[in-house]
Amino acid sequence: TQLLEQSPQFLSIQEGENLTVYCNSSSVFSSLQWYRQEPGEGPVLLVTVVTGGEVKKLKRLTFQFGDARKDSSLHITAAQPGDTGLYLCAGPLTGNQFYFGTGTSLTVIP
Amino acid sequence: DTGVSQDPRHKITKRGQNVTFRCDPISEHNRLYWYRQTLGQGPEFLTYFQNEAQLEKSRLLSDRFSAERPKGSFSTLEIQRTEQGDSAMYLCASSFLRVRGNTEAFFGQGTRLTVV
Numbered sequence: 001t002q003l004l005e006q007s008p009q010f011l012s013i014q015e016g017e018n019l020t021v022y023c024n025s026s027s028v029f030s031s032l033q034w035y036r037q038e039p040g041e042g043p044v045l046l047v048t049v050v051t052g053g054e055v056k057k058l059k060r061l062t063f064q065f066g067d068a069r070k071d072s073s074l075h076i077t078a079a080q081p082g083d084t085g086l087y088l089c090a091g092p093l094t095g096n097q098f099y100f101g102t103g104t105s106l107t108v109i110p
Numbered sequence: 111d112t113g114v115s116q117d118p119r120h121k122i123t124k125r126g127q128n129v130t131f132r133c134d135p136i137s138e139h140n141r142l143y144w145y146r147q148t149l150g151q152g153p154e155f156l157t158y159f160q161n162e163a164q165l166e167k168s169r170l171l172s173d174r175f176s177a178e179r180p181k182g183s184f185s186t187l188e189i190q191r192t193e194q195g196d197s198a199m200y201l202c203a204s205s206f207l208r209v210r211g212n213t214e215a216f217f218g219q220g221t222r223l224t225v226v
Binding site: 033043088092 | 153
């Protein structure tokens with residue numbers, strides 16, 4: 001059983017469309033991170049959300065942390081081919097190891 | 111500091127051989143993690159260190175796998191008697207454990223292992 005479930009697992013959209021990726025857990029996290037990973041490279045940290053209900057924006061990307069700190073979402077507006085990659089949510093539990101989500105593979109078609 | 115560094119980036123080895131990977135974390139980061147990742151999947155936790163102490167090992171880590179962080183700085187991951195199923199990307203990450211506040215992990219570029 002995965003601690004962090006992401007949906008959808010795969011997403012293929014046309015350039016210019018909007019999309020939302022979800023990260024859900026039954027556990028409470030002190031913070032959640034979102035990463036993007038390109039083939040053959042390590043995950044790159046995009047953002048960290050800490051406070052329940054927090055919303056952070058990074059250009060066309062909007063990240064939200066659920067009020068109960070059990071879930072998070074990533075919304076991309078007007079997707080571009082450069083957004084293509086594997087999106088991962090992750091978070092620490094009680095100071096222990098980082099748990100990763102199942103991943104969402106996004107393909108943006110020009 | 112340029113971030114987490116992993117060496118080598120790619121390794122091709124014959125089945126049965128031993129391999130060793132190195133990870134240099136971000137300076138002053140007290141936590142270091144090893145993960146394994148197969149194509150299209152999220153990273154799977156292998157083990158982590160706080161300073162030089164190995165605090166947790168995954169059940170995925172068979173007896174053929176061993177990791178060390180002798181001086182609390184760089185770390186090595188050794189795989190003995192490699193098998194084809196060991197082929198994967200091995201990722202290292204580091205973080206600074208805070209008493210309060212958020213903890214973020216930063217990743218290296220990974221070592222791609224291919225066992226033939």
